[in-house]
Amino acid sequence: MEGLSELLGVEMLGYPFMQRAYLAAVCIGIVGPLVGTFLVHREMAMIGDTLAHTAFAGVAVGLFVESVLSISLPPMLTALAVAVVAALLVEVLVDRAGEYSDTSLAIVLTGGFAVGSILISATDGGIAVGIDAYLFGTLATVSRDHVGVLVAMTVAVAVLVALAYRPLVYVTFDPRAARAARLDVRLYERLVVVLTAIVVVGAMQIMGVILVAAMLVIPVAAANPLARSFGESLLLAVLVGVGAAVGGVSLSYAYGLATGGSIVVAAIAVYAVSIGFGGWRRSG
Template sequence: MRRNTKRRIELVGIGLTGLLAALMLAFLVLDYLRAYPYASALYEQFRLAGLMLDSALGTNVFYHPFMWRSLATGVLVGIVAPLVGTYLVHREMALIGETLAHTAFAGVAIGLLFSSTTGWGGSLLLSALVVGILGALGVQWLAERTDTYGDVPIAIMLTGSFAVGTLIISYGRGLTGINIRGFLFGNLSVVTPAGARMMAVLSVLVVAVVLATYKQLLFITFDEQAARVARLDVTWYNTLLIVMTAVVVVGAMQILGVILVAAMLVVPVAAATQIAGSFRETLLLSILFGQLSIVGGFAIAISQSLPAGGSIVVVAIGFYLLAILASGRSAAAISTH
């Protein structure tokens, strides 16, 4: 009976998460098409709902489109980050998120320098995405072609990419007025319309890829050697997973910043492993914990005028500690479950 109740709560939570994600995607589509009459009318309904929300909560933020874009980006991050992170944590690759975040930071630095010297007006997130994916492929290449321990290529890429980013920022200081602090620690104002739309497209792609390759990714996660014996293209699926991680990291960097972005790949999954009974349940619960962390973090950030990234991570850690207390298991269960 208790198990059935738990299952129903999980399904309701996933259903509400899906509904919220659909609403946020709808807003981003309407935001893009608001120059057209019908889309404009529906778009104004979102703003009216925001005005009513402001009136009910005593705030003055939800009427503004930038807040809806930030919320939409956060909701999508709360889905795709734990989704990809579940595979990473069970493969003991939690550090890869931090590595690719630093690689994406180098991409931002390159984009800033290129923009300031050539007048290019493209999105910095685009340059971060390109460099992040190249960094992911680089980590994969190093891991397969060196005899060092598995985490050595990751550590080299982490420190090397951040070093390159800091050198470029220092070299180009004064050439641009963009505050790099927002990319380091996250900032709701960093979320541009183009950045939010990019996150929407990438999120849909990541979810679709995970659904299409769920069994293959599960196979290589728990028994890579058996997958090779079964003639599964393990290298391809490893590369696919690490590229999806880079994509998620770049999108989440808008809200959480380079310093904190890896937390959303790991902490909700760590919480889910404490109370889940299977990999599939871990996947679902990690998404729920991720979404609750996003919503709770935004609520704290808005009400107390605090940074959203730090608020989200603190809430996520709170859920992790509660999950440990509820399960009675040790924190070490994350690497063995």
């Protein structure tokens, strides 16, 4: 990227921390819509927000254990463990709750955030400073190790989705027929929510807990008015996600804005254009 910086005359591309930020943003832009497309078409868009708030509780657990017991636990590791458990719990609750699935999601979401706030207050706010970066996201905390984990996560998620693509599409649109075809519907449904948990935790440090779910939903919503098939919707959503992530990081650096907020606003801008273009194409 140093060569690209010199070629284009864009100074920020030459900074190592911006190179890491762009690479992280591209990873988030890919995996968010890649998993989010299945969630949106299953009408489970809110699960990303639910898992983000339970991941917040996981971060608080890691910081609490380190602060009180002096045991070093990586907050991202505890966040992932809690988010995966919460993902499986949500899947069970949704399966049992039926039409009241939104209630189940709300209970897990608020419960996760409640646990996190209790742990913060239990240390008299001592871990609040450390947790702020996870709440709102920041470019400055994107380390080389974090980028390496994000790249590995992106490859793993992409490979899993590619291998299970046909069954996942089948289960997403017609779970009854999928059961009749002897597919393990619950296995594939749980695979999607676990992948969602992994994506949420991976994106949390740059997007922040509050906004991370947006990358699961908004690019997909922007792609739907333009796509004529599920596969086309998936591809367009990834392109929108990557474009919004790179554009948001650029705006964040250029104007000193919050990274997560800039990425989400960029994605919403694309969504607005997509809705307008989709309406114009239908009327024409």
